[in-house]
Amino acid sequence: xxxxxxxxxxxxxxxxxxxxxxxxxxxxxxxxxxxxxxxxxxxxxxxxxxxxxxxxxxxxxxxxxxxxxxxxxxxxxxxxxxxxxxxxxxxxxxxxxxxxxxxxxxxxxxxxxxxxxxxxxxxxxxxxxxxxxxxxxxxxxxxxxxxxxxxxxxxxxxxxxxxxxxxxxxxxxxxxxxxxxxxxxxxxxxxxxxxxxxxxxxxxxxxxxxxxxxxxxxxxxxxxxxxxxxxxxxxxxxxxxxxxxxxxxxxxxxxxxxxxxxxxxxxxxxxxxxxxxxxxxxxxxxxxxxxxxxxxxxxxxxxxxxxxxxxxxxxxxxxxxxxxxxxxxxxxxxxxxxxxxxxxxxxxxxxxxxxxxxxxxxxxxxxxxxxxxxxxxxxxxxxxxxxxxxxxxxxxxxxxxxxxxxxxxxxxxxxxxxxxxxxxxxxxxxxxxxxxxxxxxxx
Amino acid sequence: xxxxxxxxxxxxxxxxxxxxxxxxxxxxxxxxxxxxxxxxxxxxxxxxxxxxxxxxxxxxxxxxxxxxxxxxxxxxxxxxxxxxxxxxxxxxxxxxxxxxxxxxxxxxxxxxxxxxxxxxxxxxxxxxxxxxxxxxxxxxxxxxxxxxxxxxxxxxxxxxxxxxxxxxxxxxxxxxxxxxxxxxxxxxxxxxxxxxxxxxxxxxxxxxxxxxxxxxxxxxxxxxxxxxxxxxxxxxxxxxxxxxxxxxxxxxxxxxxxxxxxxxxxxxxxxxxxxxxxxxxxxxxxxxxxxxxxxxxxxx
Numbered sequence: 001x002x003x004x005x006x007x008x009x010x011x012x013x014x015x016x017x018x019x020x021x022x023x024x025x026x027x028x029x030x031x032x033x034x035x036x037x038x039x040x041x042x043x044x045x046x047x048x049x050x051x052x053x054x055x056x057x058x059x060x061x062x063x064x065x066x067x068x069x070x071x072x073x074x075x076x077x078x079x080x081x082x083x084x085x086x087x088x089x090x091x092x093x094x095x096x097x098x099x100x101x102x103x104x105x106x107x108x109x110x111x112x113x114x115x116x117x118x119x120x121x122x123x124x125x126x127x128x129x130x131x132x133x134x135x136x137x138x139x140x141x142x143x144x145x146x147x148x149x150x151x152x153x154x155x156x157x158x159x160x161x162x163x164x165x166x167x168x169x170x171x172x173x174x175x176x177x178x179x180x181x182x183x184x185x186x187x188x189x190x191x192x193x194x195x196x197x198x199x200x201x202x203x204x205x206x207x208x209x210x211x212x213x214x215x216x217x218x219x220x221x222x223x224x225x226x227x228x229x230x231x232x233x234x235x236x237x238x239x240x241x242x243x244x245x246x247x248x249x250x251x252x253x254x255x256x257x258x259x260x261x262x263x264x265x266x267x268x269x270x271x272x273x274x275x276x277x278x279x280x281x282x283x284x285x286x287x288x289x290x291x292x293x294x295x296x297x298x299x300x301x302x303x304x305x306x307x308x309x310x311x312x313x314x315x316x317x318x319x320x321x322x323x324x325x326x327x328x329x330x331x332x333x334x335x336x337x338x339x340x341x342x343x344x345x346x347x348x349x350x351x352x353x354x355x356x357x358x359x360x361x362x363x364x365x366x367x368x369x370x371x372x373x374x375x376x377x378x379x380x381x382x383x384x385x386x387x388x389x390x391x392x393x394x395x396x397x398x399x400x401x402x403x404x405x406x407x408x409x410x411x412x413x414x415x416x417x418x419x420x421x422x423x424x425x426x427x428x429x430x431x432x433x434x435x436x437x438x439x440x441x442x443x
Numbered sequence: 444x445x446x447x448x449x450x451x452x453x454x455x456x457x458x459x460x461x462x463x464x465x466x467x468x469x470x471x472x473x474x475x476x477x478x479x480x481x482x483x484x485x486x487x488x489x490x491x492x493x494x495x496x497x498x499x500x501x502x503x504x505x506x507x508x509x510x511x512x513x514x515x516x517x518x519x520x521x522x523x524x525x526x527x528x529x530x531x532x533x534x535x536x537x538x539x540x541x542x543x544x545x546x547x548x549x550x551x552x553x554x555x556x557x558x559x560x561x562x563x564x565x566x567x568x569x570x571x572x573x574x575x576x577x578x579x580x581x582x583x584x585x586x587x588x589x590x591x592x593x594x595x596x597x598x599x600x601x602x603x604x605x606x607x608x609x610x611x612x613x614x615x616x617x618x619x620x621x622x623x624x625x626x627x628x629x630x631x632x633x634x635x636x637x638x639x640x641x642x643x644x645x646x647x648x649x650x651x652x653x654x655x656x657x658x659x660x661x662x663x664x665x666x667x668x669x670x671x672x673x674x675x676x677x678x679x680x681x682x683x684x685x686x687x688x689x690x691x692x693x694x695x696x697x698x699x700x701x702x703x704x705x706x707x708x709x710x711x712x713x714x715x716x717x718x719x720x721x722x723x724x725x726x727x728x729x730x731x732x733x734x735x736x737x738x739x740x741x742x743x
Contacts, residue, residue: 017539017719018712018734024535025711028528029608046483074480254637316457348455405451 048072052437059430061132062092078155079148086163088139093132097384099279099289099370100131100425133275139165153180159193170197172241187249189261195241204233205274208296209378212277223378224291237270247307255313265303272297278384279370290373295383297366303329319343332365333388353399355415363390369424386424393419397433407441450490452483457637461486465493466501466603468627472610475621475637485617489610493626496606500529500598502549512588512596519582519589527586529598529605536601536715537578543722544715545578547590548690549597555695557686569693576690604668604714607631611710621663628669631710635663649701649741658739660706668714670721671702671741687721698725698742706737 054066066088073081141163149155157176163169172195179188199205206212210232211224247261272295280291309323321341328334336359343353366381367388397415404410415433450463459482461472472489474482502509508526522530533546554564554572575593582589590596598605607624611631614622621634623642632642641661648657649671660667670687684695703720707713716736720727731738 017730018707018716018736020535020539021712021715021719022708024532024539025608025709025715028532028605028711029612029709046480348453403453 046441046443047074048439048441050437050439052435054433054435056433057431058092060093061429061431062090062094065089075148077149079146082143082145082147084141084143086139086141086143088141089136090139091136093129093134095131095386095426096133096275097277097279097295097386098131098292099281099287099384101289135275137165137167139163139168150177153184154178155180167200167202168197169200170195172196176245185251189245189247189249191243191245193241193243193245195243197239197241199237199270199274201274204235205237205270205272206294207232207234208272209278209293209382212292212294214291220373221375221378237272237274239267239269239271241265241267243303252310256310257312258310259308261305261307263303263305263307265305267301267303269299271299271301273383273385276383276385278368278382280373281370282373284374287370289370293371293382295385296381297383297388298331298381301329301331303327317345331388333362335359335361349403351401353401355395355397355399357393357395359393361391361393363423364388367423384424386421386426389421390423391419391421393417395433408439410436410438412436449494450486452479452486454479459486461489463490463493465490466497466606466626468603470627471623471625473623473625473642476619478619481617481619485614485622488613488617489624492610492613493606496602496609499525500602502595502597502599509596509598512590513594515590516592517589519587522586522588524586529601530583530588531585532711533598533601534578534583540719540722542577542579542691543689543696544600544718545576545690546596546598546600547576547578547581547594548688549599550575550593550595551688551690551693554693555686555688557684563684573690573693576693600718601711601714603627604629604666604710607666607710629666629710629714630662630668631666632662632664646704646739647702660704660737660739662706665706665708666710666713667704667706668710668717669702669704670714670717671700685721687718689722696722696724700727701741703727703731703741704739705731 048071050068050070050072052066052068052070054068055063056066057063066086068087069083069085071083071085073083075081141161143159143161145157145159147155147157155178157174157178159174159176160172161174162171172193174191174193176189176191180186181188209223214224243263243265245261245263247259249257249259251257274294276295278293278295279289280293281287282290304327306326307323308325309321311319311321313319319342321339321343323337323339325337325339326334327337337357338359339355339357341353341355343351345351364383366379366383367385367390368379368382369384369389371379371382395415395417397413399411399413401409401411413433413435417429417431417433419429419431421428450461452459452461454460457475459474459476459479461474461482463470463486470489470493472486474485476482498504499507500509501507502513504510508520508522512520512522530546533544536544537546550572551569554568556562575591575595580591580594603626607626607629608631610624610626611633615633618633621632621636621642623644624631624633628647630644635641641663644660644662644667646658646660646669671685685699685701687696687699688694689696699721703717705713705716705720707716716731716734716738720731720738720740723730728740728742731740
């Protein structure tokens with residue numbers, strides 16, 4: 001073709017074109033000219049809304065339906081406003097602390113009913129089930145938090161929460177500060193939380209270890225002499241909780257992150273459960289229940305917890321999440337909790353996550369299954385609440401998550417929980433959990 | 444409230460991958476970070492910058508500076524600073540290429556239709572179009588441009604590479620880990636992978652196309668760009684006519700390589716070196732060797 005025309009054109013540079021081109025390119029690109037009007041803050045930040053429904057059902061006992069809405073609003077500049085709204089309905093029957101009768105022993109014992117607004121606690125009509133208290137309740141909770149960087153390496157979170165049931169109110173504030181060190185490979189965290197709770201049974205709170213009901217059998221202690229007379233009731237029970245936490249999070253390598261936290265908490269005030277009872281049994285007549293007392297717990301509890309968690313990405317598709325918590329308090333309870341999750345991304349948008357959890361707990365010093373009627377003085381504290389006794393719980397579960405396009409994801413989870421009691425004659429508690437959750441991101 | 448995003452963001456093999464379409468090309472941002480929020484932010488910046496450049500410099504729009512210049516009918520047009528920079532650059536490239544790279548050559552497409560057919564324009568038709576081509580005929584005194592009626596500017600030979608480099612400039616200060624920008628095969632790497640390894644870029648075989656890779660380029664930082672006629676050509680009487688036209692003749696560059704890939708510090712530089720090489724025709728390889736540039740040249 002027309003190669004000869006080339007000669008008529010400009011003379012080609014003999015030397016490297018590249019140097020000149022580099023200079024020309026740099027002129028275009030290094031110019032400080034502001035050709036874009038949008039700065040970082042104009043980039044639409046992403047907000048998230050999460051909806052989840054949670055169903056927890058214990059076999060023959062309590063079931064809980066939870067609806068949870070979580071909103072995260074990205075305020076830009078790494079600041080977030082988060083809100084959690086939770087609504088629970090709870091129905092069923094919970095062990096109240098009374099002994100389980102060996103056989104039906106004639107008639108049910110009337111139980112002081114807290115005839116609240118919608119809470120109703122009734123002695124189960126059948127004597128065989130009187131160790132359970134049936135109840136229904138509704139709970140609404142709101143939690144607001146603001147996360148905001150203070151400096152480039154310092155971040156603060158402040159939080160307020162409020163929760164209300166018909167007979168229970170709780171509100172609290174909390175603050176956390178995180179400090180990134182060592183090129184963000186180490187994060188030091190410290191937090192403080194204050195919570196106030198009040199329990200307001202419709203008929204007031206009972207006298208600790210006061211008599212709830214007694215049989216005709218003549219009791220021996222002077223406190224029990226007028227046991228058929230209505231027992232003393234008090235006003236609302238109030239408690240305050242103070243919790244402090246310090247922690248360190250360390251990036252171990254590109255695939256592993258580990259976290260160690262210690263927290264110390266103090267609870268003060270009315271720590272007794274006004275609905276829990278303890279049986280007085282007469283061992284001379286085969287341990288028959290002769291009287292029912294209200295439980296009584298100390299009005300102070302100091303709690304400690306050590307928590308260690310490691311998340312490691314084994315390969316592109318496999319993530320292991322292991323945590324261990326050691327808890328102890330001055331009530332004599334110690335507990336060990338192991339939690340293991342294994343996430344497997346079986347395709348880019350979907351994952352399976354099996355879960356295993358084990359908790360072993362020793363009982364509180366004042367836990368006792370029942371009080372012997374031959375005692376000469378009342379113990380200082382006593383509770384037959386199975387949750388304060390020696391118990392072990394394991395759960396196994398499976399979660400499946402799937403991304404829906406760019407903006408959404410959903411997850412379903414099922415879990416089987418079994419709790420066994422070695423000091424209490426309660427049958428094992430078996431529970432199932434089902435959860436479905438959707439998350440949407442939006443501008 | 445759930446307004447569709449103008450891009451997609453997905454987790455793939457340890458990377459966040461943002462995808463969108465701009466400048467008639469599939470665009471990808473590969474981010475080696477576990478931080479979804481950061482990935483979202485960076486892809487959003489990239490997408491907006493790419494669309495901004497496309498909107499501002501595309502010759503297919505009727506609301507931008509290029510349209511204004513092309514429809515000025517001989518009237519002087521004052522251009523903004525960014526356009527002026529690009530026109531200065533185009534002028535330098537014109538000079539450096541001895542007039543073979545010319546942003547006024549776009550009108551040749553009125554006679555050349557690279558649709559895979561065998562329709563070759565007549566000499567007369569080409570001559571007629573050639574009269575409307577030539578940067579030397581344009582009066583350009585930053586920032587006023589005056590151009591004869593019938594002439595047209597087309598920044599298509601610069602725009603995509605410019606967009607890659609602009610995006611790199613914008614996101615670089617926000618980076619904590621490696622990112623690879625890929626706008627339709629023009630790439631720029633900003634830092635190595637998290638594990639320190641370079642990005643691996645497959646170079647396509649122009650004969651086979653469609654992801655038939657023949658070479659791998661490892662790149663921790665820097666840019667790669669390819670010019671060529673891999674997919675746009677005409678064949679008549681057994682002769683292949685590539686789509687890179689010589690504005691001095693109106694004909695496809697004879698004996699031009701099928702494709703040239705170069706590695707340079709910026710995408711604009713890599714792209715222009717590749718284009719210059721192709722414009723040299725049979726001399727492409729020699730030219731590239733003189734430039735002491737890393738390259739891959741598929742000759743025809």
